[in-house]
Amino acid sequence: MTKLMLYPLEVDYKVVGGRPRFYIFGRTQKGEQICLIDETFRPYFYILINHANFDSFVKKIKSIKARRRDREFGVVDVEIVRKKYKGAEQKAIKVYTKLPKDIDALVDKIKDLPDVAEILETDILLIRRYLIENHITPWVLSEADGEEINIGLSIKTYRVSSISQNSTDVYENPKILAFDIETYNPTGKEFDMSKNPILMISFYSDGFKKVITHKRIKTDKEYITFVDGEMELLEQAKKVIQDFQPDILAGYYSDNFDLPYLMYRAKKYRIDFDIGLDKSEPMVRSGSETSIKIRGISHVDLYKVFIGIMERRLNLTSYSLDSVSEALLGEHKDVVDIENLWTSWNNENDEELEKFAVYNLKDSELTYRLCLEAKDVLQELVRMVGVPMFNSARMAFSQLVEWYLIRRSADFDEIVPNKPNHKELVERMTADSIKGGFVFTPEPGVYENLAVLDFRSLYPSIIVTHNLSPSTLNCKCCKYSPKYVPGQDKNWFCSKKDGFIPKVIRDILDRRTRIKDMIWDKKEDESGVLHSRELVLKTLANAFYGYLSFFLSRWYSRECASAVTAYGRKYITEVINWSSSEGFELVYSDTDSVFLILHDKEVSDIIKFRDKVNDFLPGLIELEYEGHYNKALFVPTKDGTGAKKKYALMDSRKHITVKGFEFIRRNIPKIAREVQFEIIRLILRDEKDKIKDFLDKMINRVEDHKIPKDKLIISTQLSKKIEDYEMIMPHVAVAKRMIEQGQDVSEGDIIDYVICKGEGKLKDKARVPTECDSSEYDAEYYINNQIIPAVDGLLSLVNMDPARFNYDGKDQEKLDKFI
DNA sequence: CGAGCCCGGGG
DNA sequence: GTGTACGGGCTCG
Numbered sequence: 001m002t003k004l005m006l007y008p009l010e011v012d013y014k015v016v017g018g019r020p021r022f023y024i025f026g027r028t029q030k031g032e033q034i035c036l037i038d039e040t041f042r043p044y045f046y047i048l049i050n051h052a053n054f055d056s057f058v059k060k061i062k063s064i065k066a067r068r069r070d071r072e073f074g075v076v077d078v079e080i081v082r083k084k085y086k087g088a089e090q091k092a093i094k095v096y097t098k099l100p101k102d103i104d105a106l107v108d109k110i111k112d113l114p115d116v117a118e119i120l121e122t123d124i125l126l127i128r129r130y131l132i133e134n135h136i137t138p139w140v141l142s143e144a145d146g147e148e149i150n151i152g153l154s155i156k157t158y159r160v161s162s163i164s165q166n167s168t169d170v171y172e173n174p175k176i177l178a179f180d181i182e183t184y185n186p187t188g189k190e191f192d193m194s195k196n197p198i199l200m201i202s203f204y205s206d207g208f209k210k211v212i213t214h215k216r217i218k219t220d221k222e223y224i225t226f227v228d229g230e231m232e233l234l235e236q237a238k239k240v241i242q243d244f245q246p247d248i249l250a251g252y253y254s255d256n257f258d259l260p261y262l263m264y265r266a267k268k269y270r271i272d273f274d275i276g277l278d279k280s281e282p283m284v285r286s287g288s289e290t291s292i293k294i295r296g297i298s299h300v301d302l303y304k305v306f307i308g309i310m311e312r313r314l315n316l317t318s319y320s321l322d323s324v325s326e327a328l329l330g331e332h333k334d335v336v337d338i339e340n341l342w343t344s345w346n347n348e349n350d351e352e353l354e355k356f357a358v359y360n361l362k363d364s365e366l367t368y369r370l371c372l373e374a375k376d377v378l379q380e381l382v383r384m385v386g387v388p389m390f391n392s393a394r395m396a397f398s399q400l401v402e403w404y405l406i407r408r409s410a411d412f413d414e415i416v417p418n419k420p421n422h423k424e425l426v427e428r429m430t431a432d433s434i435k436g437g438f439v440f441t442p443e444p445g446v447y448e449n450l451a452v453l454d455f456r457s458l459y460p461s462i463i464v465t466h467n468l469s470p471s472t473l474n475c476k477c478c479k480y481s482p483k484y485v486p487g488q489d490k491n492w493f494c495s496k497k498d499g500f501i502p503k504v505i506r507d508i509l510d511r512r513t514r515i516k517d518m519i520w521d522k523k524e525d526e527s528g529v530l531h532s533r534e535l536v537l538k539t540l541a542n543a544f545y546g547y548l549s550f551f552l553s554r555w556y557s558r559e560c561a562s563a564v565t566a567y568g569r570k571y572i573t574e575v576i577n578w579s580s581s582e583g584f585e586l587v588y589s590d591t592d593s594v595f596l597i598l599h600d601k602e603v604s605d606i607i608k609f610r611d612k613v614n615d616f617l618p619g620l621i622e623l624e625y626e627g628h629y630n631k632a633l634f635v636p637t638k639d640g641t642g643a644k645k646k647y648a649l650m651d652s653r654k655h656i657t658v659k660g661f662e663f664i665r666r667n668i669p670k671i672a673r674e675v676q677f678e679i680i681r682l683i684l685r686d687e688k689d690k691i692k693d694f695l696d697k698m699i700n701r702v703e704d705h706k707i708p709k710d711k712l713i714i715s716t717q718l719s720k721k722i723e724d725y726e727m728i729m730p731h732v733a734v735a736k737r738m739i740e741q742g743q744d745v746s747e748g749d750i751i752d753y754v755i756c757k758g759e760g761k762l763k764d765k766a767r768v769p770t771e772c773d774s775s776e777y778d779a780e781y782y783i784n785n786q787i788i789p790a791v792d793g794l795l796s797l798v799n800m801d802p803a804r805f806n807y808d809g810k811d812q813e814k815l816d817k818f819i
Numbered sequence: 820c821g822a823g824c825c826c827g828g829g830g
Numbered sequence: 831g832t833g834t835a836c837g838g839g840c841t842c843g
Contacts, residue, residue, distance in 0.1 A: 101832075125831070185830040196830085257829040285831060293831090303828055320828065338830055396835060419834085552835065665826055667840085716825070727823055727842050762841070823842080 001145045004036065004158055005029055007171035008138050009247055010388050011127050012278075012295055015099060022130055024163065025155075025277055025296035027171065029141070033155045033245055035277060035296065036144055040161050041130050042076060043100045046083070046415055047093040047110065048117040054080055054093065057115065061095060066105035073102050085120070085415040087471025087499070092120075092415060100126045120415050128403065131386055132410050134163055138388045139379055141169040153278045154242070155296075170379065174298075177246035178204045178368035179237075181258050182360050186342045190750050191257070193264040197230045199345055200357055201237045201262075204364035205244070211357045212236050217350040224357050231269040234262065241275045248298045248389070250371040252321045252363070255301040255394075259292045260284070291394055298389040302367060305374045305393050309381060309400075313535060317658060325366045328373050333366065334359040376532030384508070384540060397543035398550045404540065405555060408504045417554045428551040434562045437591025438569040440576065442634035442642035446683060446797050447587055447597060450649075451606040452626040453579075454593035455571065457509070460541035462567045463560075464506045465619030469499020470557040485563040486570040493563065501548075501555065505541055509620060512537040568592065571621060575613055582609055588634060590644060595632065603628050627651065631684045635793030643793070650684040666750075669786055670711040671702070676790040688798045695791070702782050705774045712777055713752045713769055721747050730755070730766035738768060755781045 006026040013022045020043070024036040049057050058078050065074050077096040082089065097103050103122050111119055136142055142165045146158030184196040200213035209223040214233050216226045227233050241249065251258045259282055266273035273281050277296025285291050292299055307319050316323050322333045336359045344352035381392045385400050386407045392400070409416050420428060455461070462468065472494035474482075482492035493499070498506075515534045522530070547553050549561035568591060576586055576594060584596040584606070598606065606625060613623050631650040637643045646660030658680065675698055682691050701707055716731035722739070725732050731751040738745045745751075753766040756776045765778060 123833085127831090181830085183830050188830080191830060199830095253828045255828095261829090289835090291831095301828095307827080318827090341830070391831085398835070425834095550835090665839090667826065719825070725824090729824070729841060731825095821843095823840105825840085826838090827836105 001147055002158065004034070004144045004146050004160070006034060006036070006142060006144075007140070008036075008136060008142050008163075009171070009174075010296055010298055010390060011131065011138070013127055013130070019098060020100065020126060022127070023278065023295070026142075027247065033277065033296075035153055035155055035157045036146060036160045036163060037149065037151065037157060038130075038160050038163065041126075041133070042096045042098070043103060043126060043129070044094055044096045045103055045107070045122040046081075046120040047095060048085065048090065048120065048415075049093065050115045050117045052091075054091065058093060060113065061093065061110065064106060064109050066102070066109055068101065068105050073098060073105075075106060082413065083415045084413050084500075085118075086417070087475075118418075120418060123419065124406065124416065128387060128406070131388075132407050134165075136163060136165050137386050138382050139171045140165055140383065141167040141171075143167075155277050170383070171247075174247035174375070175245065176205060176248045176250055176368060176371050176375070177208075177241065177244050178250040178364045178371060179241075179254075179258065180251065180360060180363040180367060181261060182341060182356060183261065184342050184345060188339045190748060191261075193261050194268075198233060198261060198265055199341065200360050201233060202357075202360040202364040203237075203240050203244070204361060204368045205246075208244070209361055209365075210240060211361050212240075213353070213357060215345060215348060215353060217348075217353045217357075219350070219354045219357070221354065221358065223361065224354070230265060231271065234266050234269060234271050234273070237262065238266075238271070238273060238275055246297060248300050248371065248375075249294060250300050250302060250367055252367045252370070253301065253303045254299070255289070255291045255304060259299070260290070263292075289394070291390075293390055298393075300371065300374075300378070300389065300393045302370050302374060305378065306370075308394070308396070309536070309539060310374065310377060312539060315657075315659070317661070321363060321366060321370075324370060329366065329369055331366065334362045376529045377536050380533040380536040381540075384536060397539075398547050398553065400540060401543045401547040402554060405501075405504065408507075409500075412500060412503070414500055419554055420552065420556065424556075425551065428556060428558075431558065434549050434558060434565060436565055438572045438589065439591070439644055440586055440589035440594075441644065442588035442595070442647070444634050444636035444640075444642050444793070444797060447595075447632045447634070448630060449598045450587060450629045450632050451584075451596050451598055451603065452593060452629070453575070453596065453606065453610060453623055454626050456622045456624045457538060457541055458568055458571070458592040458621070459545035459564050460505050460509060461620040461622065462564050462571075463544060464502045464509065465621055466563070466567055467493050467495065467499055467502050468560045468563050469493070469501040470555060470560060472497065472499035472502075473557070473559050486566045488563070488566065491559050491563060501544065501560070505544055508537050508541045512541070571617070575623060578613060579609065584609070587632070588642070588647070593626065598628075631686070633680070633683055633794070633797055636796055637793075648680050648684060654685065656681065656684055666715040668790075669714055669782065671707055671782065672786040672790040674711070675787050676794070679791050679794045683794060683798060691795075691798060691800065695795075698787070699783060702787070703779045705777065705779065707774070707777075707782075709754060709769055709774055709777070712754050712782060714755070715750050715752050718745065718747060718749050718751055728763050730763045733763040734766045734768055755785075 006028050008024045008026040010025045013020050019039055020041060022038040022041060027033055061075055061078055065072055075095050076098050079094040081092055081094050083092045097106060107119055107122055110116060142163055144160040144163040146160040149157055149159045151157055180202050181198050182200045183198050185191060200211055202211045211224045212227055212233050214227050214229050227236055263273055263282060276294050280295050282292045282294045285293060303319060306314060306324050314327055316327055325331050336355055341356050378389055378393055382389050385392055385404045387403050406416050474492060475494035477496050478492060478494050483495060485491045512534055515530050519530045545564050548557050572589060576589060579596055580586060586594060587597055588595040610623050610625050629649045629651055632647060634642050634647045649657045678694060679691060718735050722735055730753060734753040735745045735751050752769050754769050754772055755762060755765050755778045756767045756772045757778045758765040
């Protein structure tokens, strides 16, 4: 037996020889990659019964036999355990099985037995259960006694009978390898893996740069290496990954592009792309979102991280590699004409191809550096939620909360509630929606000199302060002195005993406070990790309210969720009333924030006001000063009232923050996006006098057919087969026409079209860009249906009547009037 | 009006 | 991950 110390990173399991076999992939303190094999763990679930005669019930359970395929099986073992469920302590029957799949078959036989009250925890994913049961947090130093075995893995493997964790030592410096591919793409639109080869692949890490390509070019860049053809490129790429032995393989959009592409091309050449540490190929897990798992290596798709867990902090209008790099690193991608890569490749243009190779490497470098930015967040997430990084990096907030709660359930001896059954789902979905936060609709307009105050983590603070939990709802012990939820006269929450949910949220918030104190104590340059950790805790805490009201939640509670918002409305309206009595003018408020005009007051006055308010707020509830803005604009909706969550702010450094406007969508023509942003800019920069002129010229240019076609193109993907469409939309109509013309159009293609002059619906007027020239586009459509809707709200803010733009294509006078 | 469909990222 | 999962906007029918 060898004593093994390792940081477990990824965990997998397979059924081998009729039992679950766990693979714990990790790294030793000396930096060696190893794998522990544990075959001792047994799946289990719980039964609650209506009476106290456990002996006879257990006997019955033990005699049950089920059958699947040719195998007959029963329960493996039974224990009676003390547990808490829905706030009450009780004895539960813990039933062990041999295989996870046995559970369903056995439950089928048990569920209709007399006296069965509930059957619980039948669907806890086994890997997660294994980690929770053994108190293993991934990335934290663990130990085991093991015996070296060889089952064909590419790394040292040990059989263990248990694994434990007595340390808080975290694996600090994972080996990260970033990669990126460039492909041949003559259409510039759809990415056809079956036709177009990979031209180059780049890798980047600390002190490691490599580009592999299969066209020899003159270059003095020593990191560019050449191979004979795509097949060898794939083999070399595989070798780079295997030799490097990364803990994290990082890509950008690699779940949906780079890895599927590599795998497809490898298959074409019959190469085993077996980069998994057990020599398996990456596994495609397709659901609503595709993801690709590599056994033993944490494949992280940073795009998923930035649109997921880090989205709130970034709040960008686009999540392209370029935009995110700019926001987080202050750096852009190399500027190249990527549409010309295929021609440069065909023409064997050394100089251009070298640029593309450099560009390719730069993408990997940015990806690598973004991964470093995200690393601390991901590590903290893994530590909090206890789920390996591959999964943590892709989970929706609701899942993160759920897995955090499942993990904490074990600490508090709580049994995890079931997912909703069909009946409960229908109830949840058909119920009236829960009354939300308080919203003060802004009067559309442009404002100056605003301060923004918001409640720090309002909802989690409310849950903790008022002890809102399913188990504390309408408790017996407070029945005669209930503190009713504001505006409700039947629901109260216990003021004596802490509920499970408030307890776990309090832990998160306490941990956050400790980290904030550490940040305070430390020098600025050391606190990057702490900021990331603090961000994760805040994000996780804030996700609980949504989880309580999420229809698929295990801890769903309409009563709790509506109490959260009721308290929220109470506090925000109190702040609003108080602020107006102090002479601040409310412009906008949504749930937990207020936008106030300072008028003759100073920023210092708003800070004093905040402090006064905080003296009165109970528990953890706290108001914060968010910032000051020189200008803000709020646009109207169609009915003329202010739109919620759609505004733009400009700070003293003229930096513009935009919320709720949509800029980056391929089905909005460029012309509309460009005009919209320019108007926002002109308004906030106080250059309103230029708006008329700008729009005037723009509309004239549209009208005179001077807009280049590429700014008018609307692109829409054909997401299914033509014949499967029930509804004929413009892109479907165009696709049909293309087929009639003998073009090859298939599922998945991006259909470009321009709306041209003509009769009928949009679908009748949509044309392939090449079949119409600039004189034919429907200027009226582009003005009325694209440009005006994008700007009309904005225009009304500067007293320009959008109606005056309603150019109908015949009445030239209307347009002249505008001029 | 409701239902159906598409967007994001990647070359 | 051996289940179920986005949210908002536009167009057709």
